[in-house]
Amino acid sequence: MSRLLRTLIISTILGASAHCHESPGMAYGFDTIEPSPNLTWTPCFDDFTCSRLEVPLDYSNTSLGTTSIAFIKLTGKNATIESPSIVLIPGGPGGSGVDLILENWFLAAQAFGDQYNIVSFDPRGVNNSGLSFDCFSGNKEARSVFLRLHSTGATNVSSASLEEQYYSSSIYGEWCNNAVENESPHGYFVTTAASARDLLTFTEAEAELAGRSPSEAELWSYGISYGTVVGATFASMFPDRVGRMVLDGVLDAEHYYNNDWRDSVDQMDEAMGKFTTRMDALILQLQNHPVPISGVQSQELPALVTYSDLKALFLETIYNPPALFPVMADILHKLERGDASPLVGLFDGLNSIFDARLAIMCADSYPNNKLTTIEAFQSFVEFTSSESKYIGDIWPIFQANILCRSFRPHLPDSMMVQESISGLGNRSSSFPIMFASNTIDPLSPLKSAREMSSRFAGSVLLLQEAVGHTVINLLGSDCYFGHVQAYFQGTVPPSNITCEQQHMPFA
Ligand SMILES: *[C@@H]1O[C@H](CO)[C@@H](O)[C@H](O)[C@H]1NC(C)=O
Numbered sequence: 001m002s003r004l005l006r007t008l009i010i011s012t013i014l015g016a017s018a019h020c021h022e023s024p025g026m027a028y029g030f031d032t033i034e035p036s037p038n039l040t041w042t043p044c045f046d047d048f049t050c051s052r053l054e055v056p057l058d059y060s061n062t063s064l065g066t067t068s069i070a071f072i073k074l075t076g077k078n079a080t081i082e083s084p085s086i087v088l089i090p091g092g093p094g095g096s097g098v099d100l101i102l103e104n105w106f107l108a109a110q111a112f113g114d115q116y117n118i119v120s121f122d123p124r125g126v127n128n129s130g131l132s133f134d135c136f137s138g139n140k141e142a143r144s145v146f147l148r149l150h151s152t153g154a155t156n157v158s159s160a161s162l163e164e165q166y167y168s169s170s171i172y173g174e175w176c177n178n179a180v181e182n183e184s185p186h187g188y189f190v191t192t193a194a195s196a197r198d199l200l201t202f203t204e205a206e207a208e209l210a211g212r213s214p215s216e217a218e219l220w221s222y223g224i225s226y227g228t229v230v231g232a233t234f235a236s237m238f239p240d241r242v243g244r245m246v247l248d249g250v251l252d253a254e255h256y257y258n259n260d261w262r263d264s265v266d267q268m269d270e271a272m273g274k275f276t277t278r279m280d281a282l283i284l285q286l287q288n289h290p291v292p293i294s295g296v297q298s299q300e301l302p303a304l305v306t307y308s309d310l311k312a313l314f315l316e317t318i319y320n321p322p323a324l325f326p327v328m329a330d331i332l333h334k335l336e337r338g339d340a341s342p343l344v345g346l347f348d349g350l351n352s353i354f355d356a357r358l359a360i361m362c363a364d365s366y367p368n369n370k371l372t373t374i375e376a377f378q379s380f381v382e383f384t385s386s387e388s389k390y391i392g393d394i395w396p397i398f399q400a401n402i403l404c405r406s407f408r409p410h411l412p413d414s415m416m417v418q419e420s421i422s423g424l425g426n427r428s429s430s431f432p433i434m435f436a437s438n439t440i441d442p443l444s445p446l447k448s449a450r451e452m453s454s455r456f457a458g459s460v461l462l463l464q465e466a467v468g469h470t471v472i473n474l475l476g477s478d479c480y481f482g483h484v485q486a487y488f489q490g491t492v493p494p495s496n497i498t499c500e501q502q503h504m505p506f507a
């Protein structure tokens with residue numbers, strides 16, 4: 001997910017990979033790469049190799065044809081043909097693993113060690129992979145009108161916004177259903193269960209290429225945020241094919257499959273920490289008095305800065321407080337002195353709706369989605385608002401899970417997770433899963449990591465003392481990556497080790 005502030009900061013911290021001279025024969029995209037059922041790696045983006053892996057649309061009915069999944073690989077400096085590839089499973093849903101690697105390769109290589117290849121991919125329906133579609137079929141005007149009707153700001157259960165957002169939410173699914181029906185007949189074949197199966201196909205293709213037996217090939221992976229749901233799903237479906245699996249920033253997979261995003265608010269206010277008194281005053285001020293920005297002086301368009309723009313700032317910030325608190329402090333300082341201009345457009349920027357994200361999320365939760373009535377929506381908003389004073393009322397419109405209510409995916413059983421994703425019962429995976437969490441994670445709270453770990457027999461939990469979403473996004477400590485590297489080498493740490501904070505905020 002690209003976010004205004006966060007993207008800015010992350011690319012300055014990590015240094016985006018920029019290519020200066022385009023060399024001939026080097027691919028700078030996936031269009032020129034032929035899909036193949038075997039992994040054929042083509043040099044791409046200067047420092048990487050890329051492949052489009054052909055996979056069945058539906059594993060239970062290969063007569064339906066195939067689609068392709070975009071993979072990208074950073075070959076380890078000290079890797080050999082036998083070296084395992086660690087697959088980074090991106091967040092989202094809807095996040096691009098290709099972008100993740102292109103933007104953060106430097107960090108990933110450092111974090112895991114030079115003896116591994118680092119691989120990532122765009123899951124089905126995302127960016128460079130097959131099955132992506134536009135819910136509004138290119139009708140930009142319809143999309144922007146829908147957004148105007150639906151994205152009216154923070155949800156207020158005591159005002160008309162609740163009803164407006166609830167009733168308008170059905171429009172989106174109708175457009176998506178229509179696009180699938182008329183243009184992308186398999187547009188909803190993008191479920192997490194299918195993606196997990198694609199990862200097995202990749203793992204087997206890689207073994208084949210290295211001359212190993214595909215039927216015994218095991219996945220090595222590091223899942224991030226929603227990627228932890230993909231990982232947990234893979235481990236439930238193929239417990240014997242888990243080589244190594246670290247799941248960082250853990251979502252409760254069962255709640256995810258129920259379209260239940262209540263847990264996310266659990267540690268949000270804790271993450272806001274010491275700013276709260278200043279924020280309280282500003283919230284009160286903007287709630288009653290939006291600030292007009294005429295644009296006359298600056299020759300820019302007129303704007304009105306509202307309570308929702310301030311809430312959007314908070315939501316942006318809690319992804320990575322150590323990096324973003326200084327930016328927020330600066331903005332709050334300006335606001336206290338009457339300059340609201342840094343907040344212009346923040347809510348609108350936050351709230352673009354990604355079709356890939358909704359297609360995956362809504363197809364996954366279709367059989368169990370309870371968020372379909374106005375009463376359920378109200379109770380969801382009441383819950384999040386009461387749990388988090390700072391983020392709770394902006395979370396529902398941002399998370400956008402209400403939009404799932406009119407999706408009609410009509411998927412074959414093979415696309416869905418068959419048994420409830422309650423872990424493995426008493427069976428163990430072929431290698432223990434390592435769950436990882438910051439002590440305060442404002443979007444995937446520690447309690448979800450504990451819950452998931454309790455469901456996977458033999459798994460352990462590794463904690464990093466820090467505030468923010470996923471350990472890897474916050475640059476984990478040497479202690480943390482030491483344990484991760486030892487784990488990849490085969491040493492599972494005891495559960496509940498807590499690594500001390502090393503990279504201090506505001507450093
Ligand atoms: C893919 O691999 C299989 C098994 O090794 C082989 O039989 C087939 O010829 C390969 N196909 C292509 C297009 O390279």
Ligand SMILES: *[C@@H]1O[C@H](CO)[C@@H](O)[C@H](O)[C@H]1NC(C)=O
Nearest residue numbers: 058060061062063064065412
């Ligand atoms: C497989 O797909 C084809 C083409 O849509 C369909 O005719 C056939 O009934 C399907 N087979 C099964 C077993 O679902």
Ligand SMILES: *[C@@H]1O[C@H](CO)[C@@H](O)[C@H](O)[C@H]1NC(C)=O
Nearest residue numbers: 077078079080113114115116
């Ligand atoms: C590279 O791999 C070789 C053989 O596995 C090992 O001896 C060497 O220490 C490694 N070098 C680095 C820099 O990791």
Ligand SMILES: *[C@@H]1O[C@H](CO)[C@@H](O)[C@H](O)[C@H]1NC(C)=O
Nearest residue numbers: 028029030096098099127128
């Ligand atoms: C899709 O991928 C290409 C190259 O990998 C990248 O430049 C582009 O920004 C991506 N687009 C989106 C919408 O993620």
Ligand SMILES: *[C@@H]1O[C@H](CO)[C@@H](O)[C@H](O)[C@H]1NC(C)=O
Nearest residue numbers: 156157158159160287307393
């Ligand atoms: C919610 O709406 C009520 C009724 O219109 C209003 O009194 C209250 O200030 C609103 N709350 C926020 C946070 O804007």
Ligand SMILES: *[C@@H]1O[C@H](CO)[C@@H](O)[C@H](O)[C@H]1NC(C)=O
Nearest residue numbers: 422423424425426427455457
């Ligand atoms: C797990 O093992 C316990 C004790 O051996 C047993 O009571 C329980 O039914 C088992 N659970 C499952 C899901 O097999």
Ligand SMILES: *[C@@H]1O[C@H](CO)[C@@H](O)[C@H](O)[C@H]1NC(C)=O
Nearest residue numbers: 450459460461494495496497
């Ligand atoms: C880890 O800590 C939690 C919370 O204190 C506790 O419930 C759990 O039993 C601990 N697990 C192990 C393996 O010690």
